Amino acid sequence: MSVGKVFLIPTVLHEEALETIPTYILDAVKDCQIFFVENEKTARRFLKKIWKEMVIDDYQWFAIHKAEEEVKQQFIQLLKQGKNIGIISEAGCPGVADPGQILVDTAQHIHATVKPLVGPSSILLALMASGMNGQNFQFIGYLPIDSLERKNAIKELENYSHKKNSTQIFIETPYRNNQLIKELLATCREETKLCIAVDITASSESIKTKTIKEWKTSVPDFHKRLAIFLLHSA
Numbered sequence: 001m002s003v004g005k006v007f008l009i010p011t012v013l014h015e016e017a018l019e020t021i022p023t024y025i026l027d028a029v030k031d032c033q034i035f036f037v038e039n040e041k042t043a044r045r046f047l048k049k050i051w052k053e054m055v056i057d058d059y060q061w062f063a064i065h066k067a068e069e070e071v072k073q074q075f076i077q078l079l080k081q082g083k084n085i086g087i088i089s090e091a092g093c094p095g096v097a098d099p100g101q102i103l104v105d106t107a108q109h110i111h112a113t114v115k116p117l118v119g120p121s122s123i124l125l126a127l128m129a130s131g132m133n134g135q136n137f138q139f140i141g142y143l144p145i146d147s148l149e150r151k152n153a154i155k156e157l158e159n160y161s162h163k164k165n166s167t168q169i170f171i172e173t174p175y176r177n178n179q180l181i182k183e184l185l186a187t188c189r190e191e192t193k194l195c196i197a198v199d200i201t202a203s204s205e206s207i208k209t210k211t212i213k214e215w216k217t218s219v220p221d222f223h224k225r226l227a228i229f230l231l232h233s234a
Contacts, residue, residue, distance in 0.1 A: 037089075068099060075106060
């Protein structure tokens with residue numbers, strides 16, 4: 001029996017933005033018998049929206065949030081049984097700043113076919129709209145929580161950006177957005193550019209690039225909104 005395939009199924013960044021999901025995603029979903037998902041409730045709701053006739057209980061479901069290592073053996077066993085598996089994260093693309101990477105690594109190890117599918121990625125969409133260097137960039141993930149460590153990290157990112165002409169991309173827990181913005185404005189050079197992209201693909205979307213000096217004249221309030229930050233020092 002041949003090994004099953006793994007489909008990396010993107011989902012929406014915001015529930016209202018169903019149009020950002022290409023129609024060919026449905027074909028991949030119909031090819032799957034099993035789903036490994038970050039959040040089963042959210043994934044089920046998403047799949048029912050793109051395929052109303054789907055009978056949810058006809059499929060096997062495995063949660064991978066903080067449990068990818070624990071389900072690896074089941075994942076391998078099912079693939080070796082020839083089952084096609086879909087991986088879905090909470091928002092955006094699985095394996096990119098979201099769960100899924102461990103399972104994909106496992107699939108590669110047993111030489112299963114991995115099919116990445118096109119969908120919305122807040123990292124790429126923010127970079128595209130920022131006007132910053134898209135030839136040289138790096139995604140950092142979360143900065144340190146400790147205030148002093150975070151300020152030091154910001155200075156390091158700014159210096160690296162200046163030295164390498166590299167866009168630095170990072171995220172924060174929504175309820176700490178305003179504190180991060182405050183520290184960016186207090187730490188970075190005035191000529192450094194900062195892009196703040198909020199609610200990407202939603203009707204409330206805002207993607208603005210300004211210098212630190214310009215941001216200081218009108219400090220935004222993005223408390224508890226989904227945001228991604230990009231920094232570039234020329």
